[in-house]
Amino acid sequence: MKQASAFEKFAARCWNLLNEGKPFTPIFTVGTMFIFHLTNVFDWNLYSSFLMTLPLFIVYYLFDFPLFLRNYLWIPFVIYLILFQVVSIPLLVTAILLYFFFTVFFWGTLYYHLRIGTSWLNFTRFWKLVLKNSDSTSGNAQEQLPKFLLLLSVWNYFYISDLTEFEYYDWLFIACFYLFVSVFAFILHQKLFDWKPSIISTYTQNVPPPKEAVTKKVVVIVIDGMRKERFEEANTPFLDELRRRGTEFTQMETVYPARTVVCFTSMFTGTYPFEHGIKSNMVWKLGIKVESIFDSLRKVGKKGRLLGIAHLVDSMGDDVETVTAVMHKDEADRNIIERAKKIMDEQDPDLLVVQLIGTDQIGHSRGVLYDEYIEKIEEADALIKEYVDWLEEKGKMEDTTLIICADHGQADGIGGHGHLDEGERFVPFFMAGPSIEEGKAIREKHSLVSLAPTISYLLGAPYPSHSRGPVLVEALKKTAGERK
Template sequence: MKSASKFEKVAARCWNLLNEGKPFTPIFVLGTMLLFHIVDLGSFDQLSGLFISLLPVVPILIIYFIFDFPLFLRNYLWIPFIVYLIVWNDVNLSLLLFATGLYFFFTVFFWGTLYYHLRIGTSWLNFTRFWKLVLKNSDSTSGNAQEQLPKFLLVLSIWEMLYKSNVSGEQTDLLSILMFYGFILIFAWILHRNLFDWKPAMYTAYTKDFTKSPTKPISDKVVVIVIDGMRKERFYQANTPFLDELKENGTEYTNMETVYPARTVVCFTSMFTGTYPFEHGITSNMVWKLGIKVESIFDSLRKVGKKGRLLGIAHLVDSMGDDVETVTAVMHNDEADPNIMKRAKKIMKEQDPDLFIVQLIATDQTGHSRGVLYDEYIQKIEEADRLVEDFVGWLEKEGKMENTTLFICADHGQADGIGGHGHLDEGERYVPFFMHGPNIEKGKKIEQKHSLVSMAPTLSYLLGAPFSSHSRGKVLVEAIKEGRDHQV
């Protein structure tokens, strides 16, 4: 299987400007205004007038970039638009209809059909289902229609009003507009302070403050298989005999919680640093500055002369750099996971890392492109079960499972809709998570709530490496035989 090329890595970063909801809004507004007025912009004066009238619009774009409006909070986005209509009553209906049509063309046809066909081989008729996902999506992507529509309709209306005033030479009451922005800022702040209350609670202390640093390894190797975007209840509904056997003969954490925002690069970074976005610096799939601000599990392993590798998509390089072995995400979705597992065998045979993390992507990609409540999504989970069985069987034949701990988990769940994860809607927050191996308790279920930030310190604990610098997660000692003896 090919590694992700330099072009693919750059293209993935560029695509995230359109994928992630925050950068998409200003880009879409700018593009829409240029397209709508392209015939009018024949002279420098008209073009400069358009951009001069953009300047007073920048503050509202900044407000919408700073504040998320997740889940039901997005319903409140219509209130500023209604206030604008009452106070100014200045709307270019042709512009708003053009913008709405352009938005659904981009999300349903360009993204949901052309993009997914070229990248993972979905049908040319994918738009017949994809429009439903765009309307349902509640998460932090550009495909969140219920959030994007009130945002860009308001911003476009204000910009168009200012542009018309500039062209006609009329004076604009900028003070009133600034007061309106002040209202939106206070409104957003009040909403987030009083209603945005479903983020997972964070551990406040560091791991080293309540667990003794390991002095010797418990396991010779650890293998972590992350089935990206596997929704917990859909996993339980799928026919997965091998994963079920591992789960029933190991320790399952039935209330394992992901982090907020539940985006892939954020979740992986939190899992393998042991801390949260505010500390490691990765706050979305759109990574503005490459690399993390804290140590990772890979850094911890290097301190004791051990090696860890992560096999995953190009996005993860933005966070963890050279510790990632990339795989290309440009292939038919039916071929993705089998090819990843072929590459996994090659890495284990040639590099033999002490910690090996594998990201399976087909389940997540199917949820994004086809939805999680359809048979195709279940089929990808069942395919993952067969691939994991084959991989573990191969490891056993190679003599690499004698004292190896195996983790199976998801980085986040998925809601029903394009994007499908980020704001912790139904199906996103709690993920499948279980451990199996000679040092792991058998047939045990832990119902106490835990967080995925516990992954990194638990890996350190098992492999005899120091906890990473800012690790806050709790070591999952309940799953480890005689693990409680090491608590401070």
């Protein structure tokens, strides 16, 4: 299986400018305005009027409007229409048409056909998924539409107005409107945005680091984007058997925002975005600000590898063995498992993390409530069985702890994840191995930030510098848990 090339890593970062909702809004708004006024691109008024609109761009960049908060975005636009009474219907219609062309045809059809081989007719389903989607990507029509309609309207208002004729009360009127939008957004987030997971306030301290390893190896297989209740509906005999032979955490919670690079970074540093610095899939400054589990292992002469897509390099750097994400959806996880065999055979790491991407790809391109999504979970089950059987044949499962989990779930629509809508927040998570309790289910709420310190404990390494998650000692057999 090919590694992600330097070009693919660069292209992935460029794509995130259009995929992540925050950078998409200004890029799309500016692009639409210039397309609409193509014959006037050298008109200074087009640029000066943009500067007049900049405060609104800043407000919409600073604040997310997740889930039901997005409904409130229509209020500033409606107030603008009532107070300013200046609107360009052709401009707004152009913007709406461009938006749905980008999301439904360019992204949902052309992009997914070229990247993972979806049908040229994917638009026949994708348009419905875009309208229903609730995550933090540009495909969230319910958030993006009211944002760019207001920004374009205000920008066009300044563009067609003669600013030299404005009196002081006109500027006061505009300033009051900007102040209203800013205060409105602030109050919404202070009073109504209350569903983020609780932050663990202290660093890992529920158990001291062990003086020796509890297990020889740890293998973590992350089924990217596997929604918990859809997993329960799938026919997964091997994973079900692992759960019966190990310990399951039935209330394992992901982090906010539930984006892949954010989740993986939190899982393998043990802390949150405000501390490790990765706040979306769009990474403006490469590299984490804290230690990772891979840094901890190096301190005791051990080695860890993360096999995943190019996006993860932005966070974890050289600890990532990249895989190309440009391959047919029916070949992706098969190729990843073959690569995982090669890494274990040639490098024999003490920790191997494997990211299976097929389930997430289908969720994004075809939706999570369809049979294709279940089929990908079942395919992952068969491939994980094949890999574990291979490890046993190679003698690498004698004292190995196996951890199976998802980084986040997926909501309805285009497999949305980011804002912790239904289907995103709680993920499958279970452990099996000689040191793990058998047939046990832990029903108390836990967080994925516990993964890094738990791996450290299992492999006899110090906790990462800013690890906050408690070690999952409930899963350890008493003799293993007593080792210090």
